[in-house]
Amino acid sequence: MDISSVGLRVLQQIAESGSFTAAATRLGYTQSAVSRQAAALERNAGATLFERRPDGVRLTPAGLTLLRHARTILDSVAAAERDLTGTSPQTELVRLGAFLSAGAVLLPAALKRLATTDPHITVTTREGTTPSLIRALRAGSIDLAVLTSRPPHRPPDGESPPLHVETVEDTELVVAASSTGEFAGRTTVHVDELVDAAWIATPSSSSEPLLGVWPGLPGRPRIVHSARDWLTKLHLVAGGFGVTTLPSRLSPVLPPGVSLLHVEGAPPEVRRILVARLPGHPHPAVTAVTRAIKSPA
Known part of the structure; x- marks a missing residue:
């Protein structure tokens, strides 16, 4: 199977944004270029990776399988680039997404705690709606997400395997x-x-x-x-x-x-505040950030 890193980045962006047009905008490509990359991915994978729906594009089970491998491959490529250029970070980076109102109270307190307990961890943040953050988490664009949930508090999405979710507070x-x-x-x-x-x-x-x-x-x-x-x-x-x-x-x-x-x-x-990540054993830095978010003020 001959798949380029460019194709995997396109896959990742389509998964996160939910459309070819939005993926093209974020990558700085034309929509036709993204469509060609998507078609080449499906051809080389020998499977249908994208489901075109009236409300956008979703990954098929085969697409989700490839996405899981894409995250690992792209992280390895980024690490190789840092090693080759001598720019390996001295701190551990955690990419955190949060819903729109979390930045006013929750994030500053958590980052202040983290600066005291784990100063070697650098956190970058981005805000978004809960659905957009879930897509970013699945796509591997962020490592951790602070989400909101309404009763009866169903799983954040219907994808498999389920996200690992912990309650912060109601x-x-x-x-x-x-x-x-x-x-x-x-x-x-x-x-x-x-x-x-x-x-x-x-x-x-x-x-x-x-x-x-x-x-x-x-x-x-x-x-x-x-x-x-x-x-x-x-x-x-x-x-x-x-x-x-x-x-x-x-x-x-x-x-x-x-x-x-x-x-x-x-x-x-009542709204429940959750912190979510991909399933599996988390990186210690992700665990530390989760702990800082969940710690009482």
Whole structure:
């Protein structure tokens, strides 16, 4: 089987991004070049590696098998390049992905602990949605991922073998409102009072549900502002331009003018924070980073 490292990188990027177009953008190739590499991979492997679906491209079982080997091969190629150029790192690198709000509280605390307990480990971070981080983990682009889960807390994906997942903590979902607005001076709000509220939400996609609106809210929510950045959303809340939901663990970093409200008249909404990695025996550096993330503040 004659497969180049370029072809394996294309396979890895398609697995992570879920489309030929996105893979081409990340690699700096044309879409036609990625399509040719994909076709050559399938021809040389003698198997169908990609499943073209309306919502994108997914790897077939044969593609996932090749991906597992691709991670090992590409890591070995990178190590060989470092040895040949004399640039072998003096520290151990762990590539960590985290969902969008984890960077405000969880990551700084974990990295501070790690700097004390394991200063020889260097962590690079990237943020993304839980679905995109799972794809990156499967593709080998990151070593560890901090994810969120909703009840009933099913496995992060349906791929085999299952990811190794550990629970960090459970956190309650609350509503952030202006301290001087309609709900000023209150610590609770009834769900019926939120039906006509102006909401500040994160844009949704086919793979990620609408974030920022109370789950199960009766009727269609009135979304007045849409933003991915948490700081933007919270400052809009402080200015009295709407309300949004957020995990209660973000309370230490709220800007002035924002109050948190517990929702009554509806079941509690709890989000589980998880740390996930590929199955198998982890590298000691990955174990150390996991330990730092799970350690209580």
